[in-house]
Amino acid sequence: MVLAPMAGITNVGFRQLCREQGGGIYVCEMITTVALVERNPKTLRMIAFGADESPRSLQLYGTDPEITAAAVRIVVEKDLADHIDLNFGCPVPKVTRRGGGAALPWRRRLFARLVKAAVDAAAPAGVPVTVKMRKGIDDDHLTYVEAGLAAQDAGVAAVALHGRTAAQRYSGTADWDAIATLKQALDVPVLGNGDIWEADDALRMVAHTGVDGVVIGRGCLGRPWLFADLEAAFAGRTDRRLPTLGEVALTMRRHAELLVDQFTAGARNPARGERDGCTDFRKHVAWYLKGFPIGSELRRALAMIDSLAQLDDLLGKLDPTVPFPTETLGQPRGRTNSPGKVFLPDGWLASRDDDTVPQGAELDDSGG
Numbered sequence: 575m576v577l578a579p580m581a582g583i584t585n586v587g588f589r590q591l592c593r594e595q596g597g598g599i600y601v602c603e604m605i606t607t608v609a610l611v612e613r614n615p616k617t618l619r620m621i622a623f624g625a626d627e628s629p630r631s632l633q634l635y636g637t638d639p640e641i642t643a644a645a646v647r648i649v650v651e652k653d654l655a656d657h658i659d660l661n662f663g664c665p666v667p668k669v670t671r672r673g674g675g676a677a678l679p680w681r682r683r684l685f686a687r688l689v690k691a692a693v694d695a696a697a698p699a700g701v702p703v704t705v706k707m708r709k710g711i712d713d714d715h716l717t718y719v720e721a722g723l724a725a726q727d728a729g730v731a732a733v734a735l736h737g738r739t740a741a742q743r744y745s746g747t748a749d750w751d752a753i754a755t756l757k758q759a760l761d762v763p764v765l766g767n768g769d770i771w772e773a774d775d776a777l778r779m780v781a782h783t784g785v786d787g788v789v790i791g792r793g794c795l796g797r798p799w800l801f802a803d804l805e806a807a808f809a810g811r812t813d814r815r816l817p818t819l820g821e822v823a824l825t826m827r828r829h830a831e832l833l834v835d836q837f838t839a840g841a842r843n844p845a846r847g848e849r850d851g852c853t854d855f856r857k858h859v860a861w862y863l864k865g866f867p868i869g870s871e872l873r874r875a876l877a878m879i880d881s882l883a884q885l886d887d888l889l890g891k892l893d894p895t896v897p898f899p900t901e902t903l904g905q906p907r908g909r910t911n912s913p914g915k916v917f918l919p920d921g922w923l924a925s926r927d928d929d930t931v932p933q934g935a936e937l938d939d940s941g942g
């Protein structure tokens with residue numbers, strides 16, 4: 575099982591919280607190749623792993639084969655990671671309108687060149703490279719089978735497919751039939767991604783598609799114990815966690831504490847670590863408390879904490895005996911936006927074999 579890279583979420587603290595629940599691959603936040611090559615200080619701080627983290631799994635975003643190869647060389651020469659994943663799934667307009675992210679596999683020669691450049695740069699150090707992609711730009715411009723085969727030819731260790739097109743963004747449901755089709759088409763391991771909200775969804779995905787592994791994104795937001803459930807499910811057990819509000823509060827405290835540790839360790843000014851860690855934690859509060867009967871005032875106050883003492887005080891006001899709100903099980907959480915037009919550079923769709931590197935599609939800010 576794999577924790578999906580999620581910008582702004584899967585930092586070292588969150589990954590540790592998830593790793594405490596079970597074994598798997600926990601991918602860090604996306605790092606942009608340009609920022610790494612330029613030694614951007616924020617980016618360098620984001621490449622942080624726990625002392626016991628294994629494998630250290632790093633996701634890179636790039637659009638230029640040479641810059642990507644240079645970034646991979648830095649990763650292997652400085653021994654920054656044990657696994658590199660390449661992101662070809664980003665659907666945001668500022669990326670696709672320049673030909674990056676989910677738009678890039680359409681330019682099949684450029685895609686193949688880019689993946690090969692990363693694999694070749696990682697090979698001397700024995701670092702495996704994987705690719706994560708969507709089905710295509712939209713239903714009329716699917717790329718996943720061709721791109722999967724090209725990535726396989728380039729020497730990737732596995733391919734992960736999020737069963738949505740860029741046009742779908744996070745709307746509708748993920749197409750698990752497409753994941754099954756890709757699994758049939760490739761010899762390298764295929765990982766399925768999209769809409770695993772509960773451990774039993776993962777079992778259903780494996781049964782439906784035959785995939786070699788599952789990638790979990792939004793389902794674990796506010797529910798890191800999903801990884802314990804997944805481990806139980808894959809071991810053939812039926813026990814699942816339904817934490818009481820008191821147990822959820824303990825998990826929230828642990829998460830906030832890990833973020834404070836992370837921000838203190840990485841901060842230029844360690845005195846600000848507690849405040850920055852607590853600020854980062856705020857976005858998780860609503861996910862943890864989804865469905866629990868808690869007054870709006872307490873909910874609001876928890877989402878504005880600046881210190882662990884404040885958090886402890888507010889968590890102390892919760893009734894620890896409240897049972898888990900089972901009506902939230904299996905429900906989507908996190909982003910569920912509407913489909914939208916995919917903005918592309920002029921002439922993009924008409925020139926599949928043009929392998930010119932798109933201009934301005936490199937993001938210079940890691941974490942998306």
Ligand SMILES: Cc1cc2nc3c(=O)[nH]c(=O)nc-3n(C[C@H](O)[C@H](O)[C@H](O)COP(=O)(O)O)c2cc1C
Nearest residue numbers: 578579580581604661736768769770790791792909
């Ligand atoms: C907040 C957020 C940030 C994300 N950031 C990234 C990213 O940096 N790289 C990436 O490949 N996918 C990113 N994704 C997509 C997820 O990795 C995953 O493919 C998607 O959420 C579908 O899986 P799910 O249905 O399990 O959530 C992000 C998703 C969310 C919700």
